[in-house]
Amino acid sequence: MSTASLDHLDAQQLRALAERLMGEVATRDAQIAAHDAVIAERDRVLLFKQTHIDQLTQELALYKRWRYGKRSEQLNPAQASLLEETMDADMAAIEEEVNALRASIAPKPAEPQAPRRMRLPPELPRTDIHHEPVSTICRCGCGLKRIGEDISEKLDYLPGVFSVERHIRGKWVCDQCETLTQAPVPAQVIDKGIPTAGLLAQVLVAKF
Secondary structure, X not given: OOHHHHHOOOHHHHHHHHHHHHHHHHHHHHHHHHHHHHHHHHHHHXXXXXXXXXXXHHHXXXXXXXXXXXXXXXXXXXXXXXXXXXXXXXXXXXXXXXXXXXXXXXXXXXXOOOOOOOOOOOOOOEEEEEEOOOOOEOOOOOEOEEEEEEEEEEEEEEOOEEXXXXXXXXXXXXXXXXXXXXXXXXXXXXXXXXXXXXXXXXXXXXXX
């Protein structure tokens, strides 16, 4: 929707549009939270499996020490033969379990994923807000060099007009000590959300 078309909307239509956009933002934020929860659960399972692998590896090392160490030579031949057969079977079972666990936690080729958040419409007017370090001199005394930037877009609202704030945080690096410097992320009303304080205020006024 262009800025010109927004000018022809009445207050009721603007309120409906703002509520729809906020609903989309809330839905996407919920999807992101659910995705993060899945990742946290996966990491917990991987940690459990890795701990189990470490325990089995230690147990296998103890078995091998008993199997091939001098302690087995202190037993009579019958006892030693029975103990060696039992240990061989146990070690084979442990090694098979360790290999299966390692295969289950081995990194898999990453699959291309769709962007987690849809980009804001390109036709909306945009205002660039630059955030740069207070000083471009490194702690070691060398000058910093700009190597790139991070851009985050926030949806803003002024009476009758939606716009986009582009927060641009330059990346500065010191060639001498390889220190990366960036301005801190500006504080937001909703953490990791895209609505600005102006848009939230409009929604609250429209509702209450």
